[in-house]
Amino acid sequence: MQSSSLERLAEAFSSGAERGASYLRQIGKRQVNADTSRLSDLDPGLPETGLGEMAVLDLMETIGGEGTVASTAGRYFGYVIGGTLPAASGARVMLSAWDQVADQLTGPSVLEMENIALSWIADLLQLPAETSGAFTTGATMANLTLLVTARDTLLSRQGHYRGMGLLGAPVLRIVASSEIHATVLKSVRMAGMATDTIEWVDVDDQGRLKLCDLPELDDTTIVLAQAGNVCTGSVDPLKGLGTRCQEAGAWLHVDGAFGLWARLLEPLRHTYDGLELADSWVVDAHKTLNTPYDAGIALCRHPHEMEASMAIGAGYLPATHPGPSDRAPEFSRSARGAETWAALLSLGRSGVCEMVTRFHDHAVRISEDLKTLGFEVPHSVHFNQVFATLPGNEDACSDIATHVQNSGEAWFGPAVWQGKKGFRISVSNWTTADEDVDRLISAIASAKDAVLVS
Structure with a gap:
């Protein structure tokens, strides 16, 4: 049977x-749509x-x-969701057959792959040697994991220990870039902290937090920064933020879901100076690295604090050495880290750098081509994001995006940034080639003509 x-x-x-x-x-x-x-x-x-x-x-x-939606192919330029590399896709198929839970007792091989992937990523991103973490279902859960860890750590330093609950706890301050991603704010709320009292810090004309506007910090402060503005790809001044946080005993959390990978690019590397000074980082492998979904990565220079906040125990569980399953909110965890292990092993260091470079090069070309068509790109190309608007006729941008979507030639969506209406193009699929960019630009040109004539 x-x-x-x-x-x-x-x-x-x-x-x-x-x-x-x-x-x-x-x-x-x-067609893409x-x-x-x-x-x-x-x-x-x-x-x-x-x-x-x-x-x-x-x-x-x-x-x-x-x-x-044909998001796995090269003409999807919507949300930063990437495609799927062959080795990672094949690994997911194999993992589906294996049906493993990623912990030491029920999935030792896939847990080892997760551990290796975490160490490779920390090394690639030049994070501190003590950094470790866990894979989660996505960047939102990775943010939640690390913000709960930050909350618990700062409260413990104030004498309010884990297990005491939040009632009667000292009030923690949240200082954040005014353009921090919405999922980070959602994670703040899910962690039981207030968003109504966030101390917002203005950004410059590239979307970078203004260090000169940073308030005085103390040891009850969590600072939320980003490496990869969702519209421009810009990076907050991490070195200055890291120095200020370390001097004050504050916790610096960096959301770099898609942007952290750009640290590998020589022309962009200087913008990531000081990244290693942070306490925690979020990166998402299904975005820039092109693994399947459910590949959020929570990284922390204080893994023992993650374990104190996330690990569980039960009478039917034998004692084991702490691992990623003790640093994540889920108990029954899929073997998602193995897909990233497969992706990294198939690319190697040079392959990761080449892919990330290609994303940047495509974005630079798209920016220049859009300007030739009469669009304004009000920012430098910091990585793989391009926000464009049409001077004197911003309202047409949404119709242009819809026209391109309906044509089936490409897919991107409308956006609003710093009061300007426009559209946003994200380059994050490993299969995107020059011909795909040709078709994108041609579709935008045709859509602009059609919309403005009507």
């Missing part, structure tokens, strides 16, 4: 993998007797497949 059950599982697995491969072989030729006209067919009503596996996969392949 077990043999026949496993054979049935293997057949469904093989069929799903073959259908996925077929999708990938044609996705680059397809989704066809949602038949999505209602996905709900035939819950049957009394279940459908066979192949019938389920048939429905998913046909209706579900056409209802996808």
Whole structure:
């Protein structure tokens, strides 16, 4: 019976993998936007007797497949979500068959891959030797993990220890860039801290926090900075922030979900000076590194503090050496770190640098081409983000983005930055080639003509 059950599982697995491969072989030729006209067919009503596996996969392949946005191919320039490298994609398929929980007792090999990936990333980003952390479901959960750790650590230093709860706890200050990402603020609230009393610090015309406007800090302060402004890609003055925080005993947290990888680029490296002075960092492998989803990474120079905040114990669990599962909020964890291990091993140092360089080069070209078309790009290209507006006709930018989306040639979305209406283009897919950028610029030119004529 077990043999026949496993054979049935293997057949469904093989069929799903073959259908996925077929999708990938044609996705680059397809329109980028989704066809949602038949999505209602996905709900035939819950049957009394279940459908066979192949019938389920048939429905998913046909209706579900056409209802996808082609974000895995090279003409998607919307949110910074990347594609998926071949080794990482293949690893996810294999991991699905393995079905491991990423801890020492139920997934020793995948946990070792996670540990190795964490050490490789800390080394690539030139973080302190004591840095460690864990993989989470995404950057939001990574931010939450580290902000809870920061909260608990600062409160403990004030004599209010973990387990005492937040009622009656000393008030912690939050100092943040006025353009910090919304998911960081969500994480602050989920950590039980107030966003209404955040001490906001103005930014310059590139979106960088103004160090001269930073208030006096103390040992009850968490400072929220970013390496990778969501519209411009700019980096806050990390060296100055790190020095001020260390002098005051404050905690410096850096959200670098997509931007931290740019530290590998020689022309951009100086903007990351002082990154190593922070207490915690967030990076997301599914963005710039192009791994599958669920690859948020929480990194901390105080891993023992993470363990104090995140580890659990139970009578049925034997004592083990602390690992990533003791530094993450989830108990049952997928083997997501193994996909990043596969991605890094397949690229090597030079491959990571080459890919990140390509993103930057494409962004520089897109910025120049947009200016040639009459758009304004009101910032330098700091990494892979380009915000553009149309002088004298900002309202047209949203219509231009919609026109391009509907054409199926490319996908990006409207945005507002520092009071200007425009659109934002993000370059983060490993498959994006010069021809894809050609088609993007051509689609924007056609959309601009069509919108302004109408």
